[in-house]
Amino acid sequence: MNSLSKMAKQETSKSFKIGDLVFAKVRGYKPWPAVITHDVNRKKQYTVSFYGSGQIGYILLKNLTPYLKLKEEYSTEHHLKQADFRRAMIAIDEVAEKATTVQQETANNQKQSHPANNKENDMLLLYMPPSKVFGININYNKPKRFENAAAEQSWMDESRKEANLLKLQLLSGQKDPRSLPGRVVAEPSSNETTKQEEVKLREEIKKQETAMFIERDLIQLTAVVRCCLNQRRANVSRCFTNLKLLKKLDVTKLMLLRNPQSVETIRSMRRYVGNLNVWKMDASDEAAFNAQAKIIRQKATIIYERFQTVLNLAEGEDFWPDFCNEVKIYKANTKNINPNLRNAMDEATYYNLVEAKQGNTPAPAKE
DSSP, X not given: OOHHHHHHTTTSOSSOXXXXXXXXXXXXXXXXXXXXXXXXXXXXXEEEXXXXXXXXXXXXXXXXXXXXXXXXXXXXXXXXXXXXXXXHHHHHHHHHHHHHHHHHHHHHHTTTOSOTXXXXXXXXXXXETXXXXXXXXXXXXXXXXXXXXXXXXXXXXXXXHHHHHHHHHHHTTSSOGGGOBTTEEESOOGGXXXXXXXXXXXXXXXXXXXXXXXXXXXXXXXHHHHHHTOSSOOOHHHHHHHHHHHHHOOOOHHHHHHOHHHHHHHHHXXXXXXXXXXXXXXXXXXXXXXXXXXXXXHHHHHHHHHHHHHHTOOSSXXXXXXXXXXXXXXXXXXXXXXXXXXXXXXXXXXXXXXXXXXXXXXXXXXX
């Protein structure tokens, strides 16, 4: 593994790394095919994406087993009778086969992928989940001679502009790096790029990790709030704590579009009154609870209005119908994208994808 690959994975665990294929065990279910999408958190849990459903899970090390170790055991007719599990196994098998193919193609292409006139270390780096570093060669097809220095600089500026567009296209699944040998180099070595670009890549990976943590917290906190205020009982104190943490989350529009159930939870909390007819409280307890329920409604309203600001939807009315429409558009735009890319997509990448689907994409990068 070269230094750039180590750089991209330097924060990963000693036992599993991002991109590893595994079987993840969740209570009540058989070990399920999944891929590691994020390093361990403070609770010593790995973030995984389950094949077949695309759902995210947080799994302890003891409940994870390498894919190849259990592949044969769970490829039997007995296990594959279950349709959901069979689809998940097909999906993970395809990923494993593609990974092997890519490794073989990369080994073959790297011998012939670097143009002879590439005398400068100039690549635009990108990290593609679950765990792959690519370099876009700025000097690809660079003419050997220019009329003057200004003409060369103009060519370089245009090539870098195209490389940045190509980067967005790769990260949004519009282009496959394997279709661009020479222009896109898999796992470039450190002597093929600059220190500045390596630092930039580290910052991008860190930013992506931070965003994944925030989205994970959004999902977990809203789930806890929902459980705290079910119809059988109410844990008001815990609900207050989680609403306070939710208020502090620096969520993005894409996080909300990917998790409409979290928005719906907060929306419903604005009308929370409990289940007093079933709980049968005495007058003093009921009065105390009503006061707490009012605080919950107020806190939920503040968070919901903040969601509205993040989504940039019209103020002064319930934005839920408009939000649901945007969720449908988001799902339509991303339905054919690899789940790993979809879950890691940022705003710039998504809007490049939207423009492409609308036919407004700038001139394509040179291939």
